[in-house]
Amino acid sequence: MPQAIELDRLWKFYGDYPALRDLSLNIAQGACCALLGRNGAGKTTLLRILAGLSPFQRGTVRVCGESPRSEKARRLNGFLGHGIGVYEDLSGLENLTFFARVAGIERPASASAHWLERVGLARAASMPVRQFSRGMRQRLALARAFLHAPSVLLLDEPFTALDDRAIAMLTELLTEARRRGATLVLSTHQLREALAIASHVALIENGRLCYAGERTGDMLEDPALLYRLYTKLGAA
Amino acid sequence: MAIELRTKESINAAGAFAVVILLLFSFAFDPGADATREIGGGLLWLVFAFAGALIFNRGFARELPNDCLDTLLSSAVSGASLLLGKSFANLLMLLAVEFLSLFVFGIFYDVRWWLRPLELAALCVLATWGISVIGAVFGALTVNLRLRELMLPVIIYPLLIPLLIAAIEITNALFSNRPLGSYELLWGRVLLVFDIVFTALAMALAETILVN
Numbered sequence: 001m002p003q004a005i006e007l008d009r010l011w012k013f014y015g016d017y018p019a020l021r022d023l024s025l026n027i028a029q030g031a032c033c034a035l036l037g038r039n040g041a042g043k044t045t046l047l048r049i050l051a052g053l054s055p056f057q058r059g060t061v062r063v064c065g066e067s068p069r070s071e072k073a074r075r076l077n078g079f080l081g082h083g084i085g086v087y088e089d090l091s092g093l094e095n096l097t098f099f100a101r102v103a104g105i106e107r108p109a110s111a112s113a114h115w116l117e118r119v120g121l122a123r124a125a126s127m128p129v130r131q132f133s134r135g136m137r138q139r140l141a142l143a144r145a146f147l148h149a150p151s152v153l154l155l156d157e158p159f160t161a162l163d164d165r166a167i168a169m170l171t172e173l174l175t176e177a178r179r180r181g182a183t184l185v186l187s188t189h190q191l192r193e194a195l196a197i198a199s200h201v202a203l204i205e206n207g208r209l210c211y212a213g214e215r216t217g218d219m220l221e222d223p224a225l226l227y228r229l230y231t232k233l234g235a236a
Numbered sequence: 237m238a239i240e241l242r243t244k245e246s247i248n249a250a251g252a253f254a255v256v257i258l259l260l261f262s263f264a265f266d267p268g269a270d271a272t273r274e275i276g277g278g279l280l281w282l283v284f285a286f287a288g289a290l291i292f293n294r295g296f297a298r299e300l301p302n303d304c305l306d307t308l309l310s311s312a313v314s315g316a317s318l319l320l321g322k323s324f325a326n327l328l329m330l331l332a333v334e335f336l337s338l339f340v341f342g343i344f345y346d347v348r349w350w351l352r353p354l355e356l357a358a359l360c361v362l363a364t365w366g367i368s369v370i371g372a373v374f375g376a377l378t379v380n381l382r383l384r385e386l387m388l389p390v391i392i393y394p395l396l397i398p399l400l401i402a403a404i405e406i407t408n409a410l411f412s413n414r415p416l417g418s419y420e421l422l423w424g425r426v427l428l429v430f431d432i433v434f435t436a437l438a439m440a441l442a443e444t445i446l447v448n
Contacts, residue, residue, distance in 0.1 A: 083306065
């Protein structure tokens with residue numbers, strides 16, 4: 001199986017502090033990897049490196065065989081970080097149309113309208129984002145990340161601020177993306193939701209990879225199992 | 237640009253600033269005096285540079301809320317395109333401010349700036365492009381600084397000195413309705429080289445400036 005993401009002996013420092021330590025991880029094309037770990041473990045740093053937003057000091061990073069800053073890798077990526085990545089003064093439709101143009105989508109307006117419908121924001125299409133609730137913002141951000149049908153989806157805490165219906169919608173979108181062969185990497189603290197979708201799990205503690213492997217049935221039954229088995233701190 | 241056209245926050249601030257400064261200086265000098273005509277170019281280009289700083293400060297700062305800059309940087313758009321786009325937006329806004337300022341200048345200083353419109357327009361585009369590129373580059377570099385409103389002018393004005401001298405010399409000749417001689421053409425070449433060098437540097441270093 002070809003690898004969508006290859007990390008080899010990756011080190012990332014903030015000043016003298018090593019945020020990622022000698023991290024090696026491969027994620028196969030079409031896999032869904034749940035990136036787990038406590039606050040400050042290095043999940044967001046890793047996702048930012050994969051999205052080409054953060055330089056690293058040592059090691060090798062390949063996204064679809066390319067450097068994360070290469071145009072090809074950026075074109076294939078869909079990134080949702082902590083910030084929702086949309087403009088407050090523009091409406092939902094204007095935001096998506098702008099990002100559709102940036103991604104080079106052929107009919108940006110109709111693609112944007114379609115995605116607003118998908119995330120349940122069609123009625124708020126012309127409303128400025130500054131008037132959106134937190135959940136609506138997160139749904140718009142998801143639409144923005146999925147808009148250009150990326151081959152690699154990098155999602156940092158995608159379940160944040162979503163209600164039950166929106167979580168079901170996101171789960172459906174992620175399942176659909178996997179069906180079309182996209183690779184998903186999502187960091188989350190919502191273990192139950194993430195493990196239900198994930199095919200693989202990577203657990204990070206203090207910048208080190210503690211566990212990487214397939215998601216098993218045991219993990220689904222007991223989501224905190226990984227923390228108990230593989231981290232020093234154990235389950236909280 | 238769409239957000240700026242809707243909110244007009246940068247252009248209103250820069251336009252109002254330019255008009256107020258020109259009005260205040262009109263009280264300090266005797267309008268119509270030859271001396272006023274001689275310092276007209278200098279006054280105008282300093283006002284444009286100061287007004288420009290207000291525009292450049294907002295350029296990348298507008299991308300900070302909700303991490304929009306990260307979204308753009310992780311998209312298919314290259315750093316060079318992003319910097320070039322910001323430079324064009326700066327150019328358009330600053331040209332609008334310059335156009336407004338020229339009207340105010342003509343009224344309050346009794347200077348007939350419209351006598352050589354094509355040459356003045358070419359000069360404005362050439363000099364403003366240089367200011368805009370520098371503004372975009374250093375706007376990106378200072379965007380995460382707490383004192384960016386202070387730091388940006390402190391950094392860019394020394395760099396703009398050759399460009400401003402060139403623009404002032406040519407403007408003074410145009411305002412006096414003198415034909416452009418070899419002296420002014422030399423400054424014109426300085427402007428051109430300045431634009432080419434800084435545009436090339438900005439494009440080459442865009443990734444380093446924006447990502448690192």
